[in-house]
Amino acid sequence: MTSLKKLLLGEQGLVVIFAVAFAIVALTVPNFLTERNMLGLLQSVVTIGIVACTMMFCLASRDFDLSVGSTVAFSGMAAVMASNASGSILVGLIAALICGGIVGLVNGVVIAHFRINALITTLATMQIVRGFALIASDGRAVGINDPGFYQLALSKFLGIPTPIWVMGVFFVVFGFVLNRTVFGKNTLAIGGNPEASRLAGVNVSNMRIWIFALQGLVCAVAGVLLASRITSGQPNAATGLELSVISACVLGGVSLAGGRAAMTGVIVGVLIMGIAENVMNLLNIQAFYQYVVRGLILLLAVLLDNLRSAAAGRRG
Amino acid sequence: MTSLKKLLLGEQGLVVIFAVAFAIVALTVPNFLTERNMLGLLQSVVTIGIVACTMMFCLASRDFDLSVGSTVAFSGMAAVMASNASGSILVGLIAALICGGIVGLVNGVVIAHFRINALITTLATMQIVRGFALIASDGRAVGINDPGFYQLALSKFLGIPTPIWVMGVFFVVFGFVLNRTVFGKNTLAIGGNPEASRLAGVNVSNMRIWIFALQGLVCAVAGVLLASRITSGQPNAATGLELSVISACVLGGVSLAGGRAAMTGVIVGVLIMGIAENVMNLLNIQAFYQYVVRGLILLLAVLLDNLRSAAAGRRG
């Protein structure tokens, strides 16, 4: 009994709760626990999952990034246009990384150097970048000429589609970076107490710039994979992505007040979001009721996690 | 020279910068400074302006409310349906206030009592409430039966339409509440340091509940006026309102870290948002470029304000 309690209320409590919920869903929802559905589910969270990796850093350092959706769309667009123009997928990939990186860098510099509120800055770049995407494409989707580009998303390795592998690699890498590197620890320190970190000699503004730049690059990767999956660059893609990603992170225990983050939590958060959508569609829940159910699941997930941490007596 | 500097860098610096910008726009943009355009401009910011009043309190107390857009739509819907059913506009108004108030109250209780992150909670209620609005109306616009309802928005007093008067009254009332009442000062104190405020005898969780409930009521007023302006209750109305309102507040110097807010600032923020849209359309700027321009104006406005406060040596 007590060991069960310990398990639920311990560090990995969210994971345990998630595992239980997963088991219940698997047993009660028909077609859920099939290989096809699992792969479909994982593919549906690739964009959110990849972007959540760096969003976790961003939130952990007490920042905020609303521009990710636009950046994903813009860099996906850039990849398609550049590869169409040059005939080389590699050039497309590089173009996307450059575009994404620049957006991130600009965010970082404006926020860290000019000390402008991150919410406003990224709200502004969100619009500007979306504008660029629309201008570049004249508001219409751009089709991919080279069928090889589709292969990025369609190819499989050991029976699992490449995008899922990419997401997995990102999870592992960023989990390691967060816990085991100076970069990760400094990120948490900045979020936990920026003043103390600065006085300890951490170059806070450089760190923030790096985090945003990384966010931009990671968005570019997500953008390329998305374009490949939907076989075109779409200026309207990924709208509202920012809120989904931030929700996934917060669900996973990343503190908006900075300083607290864990990769396992974020993975669970991402999966909860994906499973909720998946199950609602499997159960054929009406569109309007989906809104309500989605909201309730979100509430329930944080509520459970909260009860857990309240019981564990952790300080707010 | 120095007195000019003082003026620009002082407390009211944002207002002065705004006044200068306004003068420039008035002189260079044709048709801007006509009575008709001014009234149109003010009417276009009524929803944002009214909701910003309480959003200011919400942000100042270190909270966050993403559900305002849904609440505006839902309570507008409720007003139309109730007044159609009962044949009385007053009943409609009361129904809207009840709906808005309940949404706010639920937000407040969940956030303050169950200590769930405000972002997640209001993201959840945003979806749930939107779902209710869609379910209630079966996803369709509901027309207003009683033409008297239109008069709320069309009637004028001293040549100025009623909604603008309502907005003005809200500005005055909430400005007073913020600066001159215990409620306002406690709000700011909670935002500055919730724990210290609690120890100083401020009932922090009650305060938060009140602030959210108030926010709900104010959204209901905005919803009724909006329904009256568009002569129907629309379940899809006011999407994305939350970000516009929060931007207006932050532009006006309300700190997302809590503890800092001023009504004049928020008014200026609201007007900047309105003028930006207005001028872009007057100048016939292309839709895609409008995204870019909107983003740049946002950046510029905070940048100016920031330079000002950096020069004034105010701390982060």
Add this chain to the structure above:
Amino acid sequence: MQDFLEFRSISKGYPGVQALSDVSFTVRKGAVHGLMGENGAGKSTLIRLLSGDQAADEGEIRIEGEAQGYRSVRDAFRAGVIVIHQELQLVPELTVAENLWLGHFPGKGGVIDRRQLIRVVGEKLTEIGIDVDPSAKIASLSIGERQMVEIAKAVMLDARVIALDEPTSSLSSRESEILFALIERLRSNGTVILYVSHRLDEIFRLCDSLTVLRDGKLAAHHPDISKVTRDQIIAEMVGREIADIWGWRGRDLGPERLRVEAIAGPKLKTPLSFSVRRGEILGFFGLIGAGRSEMARLVYGADTRYQGTVVIDGAKVPADSPPQSIRAGMVLCPEDRKFDGIVQGRSIEENMAISSRRHFSLFGVLDLKKEAELADRFIAKLRIRTPSRKQDIINLSGGNQQKVILGRWLSEQGVKVLVIDEPTRGIDVGAKSEIYEILYDLAAEGMAIVVISSELPEVMGITDRILVMCQGRIAAEIARADFDERRILAAALPDVANASELPTEQVQPS
């Protein structure tokens, strides 16, 4: 010995305040140099300039004759300067070891060598004599333990110059001894130490030389501390003589005013009981972690109680929350001004009136004039150094912030029981005696006052009775007539308390 560290006509201003003007002095190699002055005199500002965090408007700092043009904390660190700031600068979410290494993590290619991280810190902490777990999160430590971790930071990394800004303000005598031993060791290694404190006995005990600042200017420089007297220093600091800091005045004690019965909570497992009479000043003494602050928070209702009741004037106080305690006439001035006291971003005036303004507001509408009057009165009375009452509290010096928080509670009306946790933490000698005067006045009016302090002379100087706490229990009760330094300390030490016949069970109210 040559001059090792030199400040040359340093000036630094903030909007509305000239924090330092034309300050010059030198410190010899291997010296412990004291820095004293009233609250807001500019001590921390000087230290901040030395740390590289901010740059002086004018003047320069020289180390071994070399002008230091450094512009950042890293540069200062490279020049061998380490500063422990007045406010704790730790990251609550990271562990002790991580905090100590922050800014200088060990490891290759950006990957942290976790084993080394913990091992080195563990060794250092043991060596220094600090008993905290290197892998504990800072958030789980008490404020005193955090202060010790801060201090460990200074010795972890070899430095030529170490500046300590009021390091003992939240330490009790036992931890202070550890610090003093450390300082001795550093001195013998030739390290220059700049030591800021408001406690004169520490200054005399540790320092070789001394500088006194006043209103941002150099008031006096004493290359040899043995040539000055306490009174002389006080006069240089405050600009007037203070004969007896404590100025103790006897009072007639009335009937029982506060009674606490068998109170216990999450961090205080053993039930505690005590009572205070009208007009009485009761002192609580103990070492770090003895549980005094926990006790105070439980009594006030700031934390949830497991059991116990609090009775004021025969009426039970609802256990729930601070507002209810305040309504019942009890207030608590908390120990940690940064987290529990100041409201950042708001003015001095608002910070002071936060609780008492309900007395002079009509239907929730404020009386701004009354608020202003209140603020001005306490700014004058407590000698708060500020350009105006509208100043953001975050811009005040540490001691002045503390005074504002004190003002908040001293201005509260209708108070029957006043609980003050570390009332004079970081407050200068001059203001201290003012504060004691106010406490005596309040007591004379019949208020029951509970003072928690880690400064033994203070507890002995101003209270009528002392309860000594040790490991969450009341270890001894001593009346003023029996005050004896040795006896009090003996009761506070855990090992002695367990072995001796001193009462370890709950002490019955007298």
Add this chain to the structure above:
Amino acid sequence: DVKIGFIVKQPEEPWFQDEWKFADVAAKEKGFTLVKIGAEDGEKVQSAIDNLGAQGAQGFIVCTPDVKLGPGIVAKAAANELKLMTVDDRLVNADGSPIEDVPHMGISATKIGEAVGQAIVDEVKKRGWDMKDVGAIRVSYDQLPTAVDRVEGALSVLKANGFPEANIFDAPQAKTDTEAALNASTIVLNKNAGIKKWVAIGLNDEAVLGAVRATETVGIPADNMIGVGIGGADSAINEFKKPTATGFFGTVIISPKRHGYETALNMYEWIANGKEPEKLTLTAGQLALRDNYETVRKDLGIE
């Protein structure tokens, strides 16, 4: 048993609600299961198809958020072994040519626009207005290709009938709701206070309603305004039900019935009886006015 998916791009829109409703009628008649999924962007479409595959559906009908998603949708459908039909919007290849193997039922956006334009031209002539004195509000939402096509279709008819290009004013809406259209149109009206007679076009009824509300706010009488919307759902009907006529002159109703009912039925026949549907079925919009909207709706099988 047969399971058919019906994916639409904007599940909150009444139009798609109606399509679903009529598809449900077909499902009841024939006794198959209909799975309704909303998918607002390309990524959601992909996972929706996966989801249908996982549920064991045999085919699906889709109104795609973007026609350029064509190759991706076709590939995904093939990977999941699902039969595919499109409704409303026809899929295109990377080069922009329609994907002709996929059966489609729909109506071209340009054609609807042209119907709107024709309705306005007729009414302007009937009222005897001089085109030179008339302004046109183009409530635009250019980020949506369909919106551009509809609006341009209407304008092309206006221009062909001698409407001066200089009198066409752009009112870009920031969002696709009535309030945004109202705000944008107000500015156009105020900027051109000299023009007394107006016509308005937009991507749907809500957009045109915004323009109509704007004329009311600035005091232009209903007789001087001709707004023609697209859709014909409740927003438009509410206007017609108002006691006095407003500037909202008419709407081009497109029938969700055929789109919903027939596509679902065709898909069922295809799956159950191997009867492949027509590659291309085009439906037409029909103009409804204040005094004939009820009959028009009956003709189209709605009501």
